[in-house]
Amino acid sequence: MAEVIIIGGGIVGLSSAYYLHKKGYSVTILDKGDLKDNCSYGNAGMIVPSHFVPLASPGMVQQGIRWMFNSKSPFYVKPSLNGKLIGWGLKFLKNANAKHVERAGIPLRDLSLLSKSLYHSLADELKADFELQDKGILAFYKTEKAAEEEGHLVKKALELGLDMAALSAAECAALQPGLKLDVLGAVHYRCDSHLYPKKLMDALLNYLQLNGVKIMPNHEVTRIEVAEKAINSVFAGNMAWKADHFVLASGSWSAEIAKMVDMNIPIMPGKGYSFMEPEPEQRMQIPALLCEARVAITPMNGSIRYGGTMELGQINQKINKQRVLGIVESVPKYFPDLKPEVPSMDKIWYGFRPSSPDGLPYIGYSHKVKNLIVATGHGMMGLGLGPATGSLVSELIAGEKPTVALGIFSPSRFN
Numbered sequence: 001m002a003e004v005i006i007i008g009g010g011i012v013g014l015s016s017a018y019y020l021h022k023k024g025y026s027v028t029i030l031d032k033g034d035l036k037d038n039c040s041y042g043n044a045g046m047i048v049p050s051h052f053v054p055l056a057s058p059g060m061v062q063q064g065i066r067w068m069f070n071s072k073s074p075f076y077v078k079p080s081l082n083g084k085l086i087g088w089g090l091k092f093l094k095n096a097n098a099k100h101v102e103r104a105g106i107p108l109r110d111l112s113l114l115s116k117s118l119y120h121s122l123a124d125e126l127k128a129d130f131e132l133q134d135k136g137i138l139a140f141y142k143t144e145k146a147a148e149e150e151g152h153l154v155k156k157a158l159e160l161g162l163d164m165a166a167l168s169a170a171e172c173a174a175l176q177p178g179l180k181l182d183v184l185g186a187v188h189y190r191c192d193s194h195l196y197p198k199k200l201m202d203a204l205l206n207y208l209q210l211n212g213v214k215i216m217p218n219h220e221v222t223r224i225e226v227a228e229k230a231i232n233s234v235f236a237g238n239m240a241w242k243a244d245h246f247v248l249a250s251g252s253w254s255a256e257i258a259k260m261v262d263m264n265i266p267i268m269p270g271k272g273y274s275f276m277e278p279e280p281e282q283r284m285q286i287p288a289l290l291c292e293a294r295v296a297i298t299p300m301n302g303s304i305r306y307g308g309t310m311e312l313g314q315i316n317q318k319i320n321k322q323r324v325l326g327i328v329e330s331v332p333k334y335f336p337d338l339k340p341e342v343p344s345m346d347k348i349w350y351g352f353r354p355s356s357p358d359g360l361p362y363i364g365y366s367h368k369v370k371n372l373i374v375a376t377g378h379g380m381m382g383l384g385l386g387p388a389t390g391s392l393v394s395e396l397i398a399g400e401k402p403t404v405a406l407g408i409f410s411p412s413r414f415n
């Protein structure tokens with residue numbers, strides 16, 4: 001049985017392990033943490049075929065600059081002379097155009113739809129209830145400008161065959177009776193779904209452990225040995241680990257590991273925050289996105305999760321309370337009766353979105369070493385795209401034709 005080592009046990013690593021195990025591979029996951037928390041746990045749990053426009057898109061640059069001068073804004077890049085950040089930023093600028101958005105639409109849609117259908121199969125196969133629901137997401141807006149932008153999105157989504165509809169404020173209210181609204185309207189991304197990430201991750205880990213996948217927490221990969229253009233072994237936990245194939249699924253840390261085999265895959269960590277609150281009296285039935293505030297609200301596990309902000313730059317353990325306040329204060333502007341409390345520091349979760357400069361994931365073989373597959377860089381969509389990515393990784397390793405064309409996701413596109 002051919003052996004595969006996966007570096008990283010987030011949703012991408014676990015999904016890859018799942019589909020590889022299903023195809024009969026002997027799989028080991030090495031993770032530097034305890035596998036009880038990573039970016040795949042505290043996220044908003046949204047599966048978003050609606051997000052076929054990558055973050056690198058027209059208007060994002062100007063909007064980003066405006067946000068940089070507001071301490072509570074949803075987006076922040078610390079001005080810095082850090083060469084990595086500047087290089088990433090220049091690539092972002094180069095990609096933030098209409099041509100890139102046009103080129104990315106169909107591949108992103110196909111990846112998302114594949115993942116959504118795999119999530120349904122996973123729920124059956126794992127016999128697990130991770131609260132997967134197909135109620136869509138309501139993207140609420142308060143301004144004419146956002147209404148216009150969402151209007152364009154609906155038009156394009158319908159062209160791509162995705163189910164979406166613009167609703168008036170009254171139509172939104174009818175969907176969630178009793179939940180007071182102060183909005184101009186919303187677009188119902190009916191094509192979207194949501195789930196509770198912790199239950200999903202627990203179910204996957206449990207299944208993998210019970211079915212013979214070797215899971216090694218506290219095993220940080222610190223060095224990779226290459227011989228004859230192939231990985232010979234990776235070093236973790238004072239040991240050399242050998243396998244036939246390797247998968248790089250280390251989220252925001254992937255760029256550093258790629259460097260060990262002389263690969264350049266630009267990734268910046270995009271820090272985001274979330275916190276949970278008891279469910280309000282008037283139940284939120286359908287998850288919400290607050291368009292202008294860039295906040296996500298998802299009912300899960302009998303509670304409600306608020307999440308948002310994107311601080312591009314560094315991996316550190318600092319909590320910027322101003323950004324969390326930005327989330328808290330935005331909510332009643334859309335839902336006057338929903339007034340989340342400012343969470344205490346220990347209630348604030350944060351994670352690092354592995355963000356590529358063109359807003360697209362890296363999925364495919366390394367061009368530097370022949371037995372390494374890269375599966376990372378999913379940014380704000382990694383939870384949703386996890387199963388599709390894992391399934392594609394297993395197809396590549398098995399030498400099968402990938403279900404989704406992978407050209408645009410090539411890990412060597414910035415070389």
Ligand SMILES: Cc1cc2nc3c(=O)[nH]c(=O)nc-3n(C[C@H](O)[C@H](O)[C@H](O)COP(=O)(O)OP(=O)(O)OC[C@H]3O[C@@H](n4cnc5c(N)ncnc54)[C@H](O)[C@@H]3O)c2cc1C
Pocket residue numbers: 007008009010011012013030031032033035037038039040041042043044045046047048219220221222249250251252253254257270271272273274296307308350351352353354376377378379380381382383384385
């Ligand atoms: C506030 C917030 C809300 C979000 N909401 C959504 C959402 O609604 N929908 C969505 O699709 N996405 C969402 N995301 C994004 C999503 O959470 C991420 O894209 C996704 O979790 C990334 O998964 P991953 O497996 O690539 O990385 P991670 O989950 O970060 O896992 C990477 C793993 O690699 C390990 N690792 C790193 N370095 C090493 C090393 N040297 N050796 C061994 N192991 C290593 C780490 O310990 C970690 O366990 C959100 C993110 C945030 C922050």
